[in-house]
Amino acid sequence: MLPCGGITASTVKDPRLAIGRSPDRPTLVERIRFAGKTVALEIYTPETIPLRRLEAIGDSMEEWVRILKDRGLDPAGFEYTRLAPPY
Numbered sequence: 001m002l003p004c005g006g007i008t009a010s011t012v013k014d015p016r017l018a019i020g021r022s023p024d025r026p027t028l029v030e031r032i033r034f035a036g037k038t039v040a041l042e043i044y045t046p047e048t049i050p051l052r053r054l055e056a057i058g059d060s061m062e063e064w065v066r067i068l069k070d071r072g073l074d075p076a077g078f079e080y081t082r083l084a085p086p087y
Contacts, residue, residue: 015034020055036082038057043078056078
């Protein structure tokens with residue numbers, strides 16, 4: 001695989017490979033590829049203070065819920081936000 005701005009071509013083709021990464025530092029290639037997709041981020045509470053990282057990426061609510069449940073996570077504990085294009 002060819003490196004591309006800190007990610008591999010596989011990451012761009014398969015958004016699941018971006019799971020666990022910070023949503024605040026996507027590469028230009030990731031921003032273009034994932035523009036319009038929605039990501040799930042764990043909701044901050046004083047009790048949990050989670051690391052801010054991508055937990056699911058998808059086009060529909062059904063897709064995010066499935067991804068989160070497949071990972072053993074409760075979808076009710078997450079906020080969802082749509083990724084904007086880089087420019």
